[in-house]
Amino acid sequence: MTAPVLEVRGLRKTYPGVLAVDDASFAVAPGEILGLVGKNGAGKSTVIKMVAGLVAPDAGEILVDGEPKALASSHAASVLGISVVHQELALVPRSSVAENVFLGLPYPRRAGLFVDWPELHRRTREVLARLGLTVDPRESVDGLSVAQQRMVMIARCLAWEARVVVLDEPTASLTDDEISHLLEVLRQLAADRVAIVYVSHRLEEVLGATDRVVVMRDGSVVADLVTATLTKQALVAGITGEAKASESQTVHVDRAGRPPGAELLRVTGLTRAPALHGVDLSLREGEVLGLAGLVGAGRTELARVLFGVDTPDSGTITVRGKDVVLRSPRAAMRERIALLPEDRRHQGNDTAQSIRKNTSLPTLRQHRAVRWLPRPSAAKERAASEEMVGRLGIKARSTEVAVGTLSGGNQQKVVLAKWLVHGADVFVFDEPTAGIDVEGKADVYGIVGELADAGKAVLFISSDLPELAAVSDRVVVLREGRVVAELTGEQVSEPEILGHCYGGADAATSA
Template structure:
């Protein structure tokens, strides 16, 4: 296969950060080339340079063996280079076809009117080539995330892309949607499209990648064949060290004080009579398939969504939670799965994000902020949580996903929350940063915090949890000990109908749990 893109010795710096140094990539036509590295390794920066979003400071880009300067996204698209970002860029009030051809719609009547028929016809042709059954006239706002992603792919293909960049494309997809995406990738590959695939999920790479290029700290480490290279070697190349999945023995918290208790929580069909408790120093994992209601439970406890019924107790005392402010006053912190929208003010700096939930403590007479005190506390948490940032004045949007997550944790630690709810704490975070988050969660539990962890990754739930609450279709179908197997969890995660009516039914009772 011929190299369609070669990136040589690419350099890129931002204020206070050298993002890329001597970075390299070779993409062949008709291959899926995985680009891997820890958060902050420079993967997305490298691809944004190829897509014309950033200008490189040095190095060379060859397209079909000829040097090119890519100065804008439009120029990249004209050269046949398309990118699908992790955060989708679609307008929900427009149709799928309108999103695909926005700014270049076919026209009629001497260019005065849009030709909707031709627009929909062109979109339909592309959908057909992808074997995608989707009406081009469907409003994007009514589509699932997976379908929206298909529209983004179709949009990239409408530019006749020969190179397609996918940044964490499966982060919000379930297994069936992932299979649908992989089928489309296989067809594009067969048609000669070169695909750069950024992901942290090792099992995906083994399924679809031909080669893997690894980056670390903005530099090129190496390129290896995906099929024959052990996962352990790829991980060690990414992080510069070997990682272990070993975890200590699961501690018994059956005699510890109950910090949070939830009784008979209900919200429509999404939460049905859910009851559980979390003890001091305990990590309670929440497992279940997509749509099981785990996030809905967390949001109802935190007051982000109104509940229809149920009671919440802190240290045995009933608390009234109607909005997030009530939960925070009660000592409950919630780290949303969508940290960029609900956990951070990404346009603000690290300092302001850390103190955001405790701003009154740093407000002086006349509403003036105590900047020196804010600086001191931000630096303390930067050191304590090993947040990689040039200073506490760095904008949060310029930091990696793992470091952004640590800033959200710092915000709730400063607020001194007794209960911390982590919803998908490592989504979009690389394997090295995951280990850091795992150590941090265990350290917080050892300090006496009561922790709830919601995760779609079973190995993560098993590694972290002292007990595991399993949900299916809005019901809590059982609570297992931390030493449970994936099979036991999946049994409860698929326990529908009559078998799910008893919240206390357990295949393996956890210590200290009512039988």
């Protein structure tokens, strides 16, 4: 192997009561794509934060070009050529795309004085074009989709001309198309001798894109493997630490298979410019309706309208046969509609609060110790919260720890726990398994199956097509804000869904 550009040796980091990283050692060479995998809470993000200069290690060394370096800040790491795209998006809000891409870099200036904005925008466009991104450099990042925001973060690495690019779950909410584009960009970077560290729970992606894979378990690196010799089964076994890979590696949903019951939700002619145009769909008790489409097709927009976050321009929403107007999430909750949002960090949890507080937020009334006292009982909250922590396998020391201290995947499970504690009749799940490890995914499928068997209705949005096909009884495909197909029975399959997403549907159905 060529001399590594980045090497970590015996890294260790403890938080009060938590050994986040015990012993992490690995190296990456120029031009190499290294996968970093492990279960939720294994310590991946913590290692990356140390490499990024955000967290100081308790022990161990970080070497750049064979020299031990003290990385006191993220700027120090950037200057050494290490650029990181974090799992939690870290864009500067209320700033433009260009300002975010060139954050921390000297701006082009005229007469060495005034910022040359046209030049900055031109350079930004150039970087964005390499990523196939067409957003306006002057646009505020607040209005971008999660996928676009992530691409802007990656653009920042390009602008810095990094020698080591570290990506923590970069594809968690991207579609297949965007993922293959991103992987293509990474391959180009690798061809230009950039070293890449790639964290992902999508194991097919890791097997397809990396040269080598480092596996972490309980804070330590337990394996360092050449990808070409690996099977998915072996990788899953390494991650879970079980000699035999469990069945959780295939998408499998256990269902009683009862026929759907009464109609719970109907949407007629729902329009909200520019995202949705005359959407019709219905959802019955005991049914899992998959919602497919490319990013921008209107899936998340539909979810937001159903949860009262956005109001439609026209159209009707009917719940249990009654037309309703959902002006706020509170109104949606009154109709027993729940949303697991895609952008969980901003819409899902209050990260400063404990797991207990978060899981009881929508349900304060239910946990009152004495009915006429407004204060919820901590004991009751804790019991409900603890049950969910167990059921979803949330890795946390106790239900009293702040959600912000949990690993990314575990934070997502907390949002799910919140709704399960609260209860609802219609569950809208927007990318529920993004960032969740193999075992956690199986838990989520189990819960979806249980909800349906209990007579609830689930609207399941996912960019992971094998998952969508396996979980859904029926699939509605959105394209450019319109329903372009409704698939039932045998038609609920990956190629069929994909065909309709891209509009090559006629070929797929006539074949």
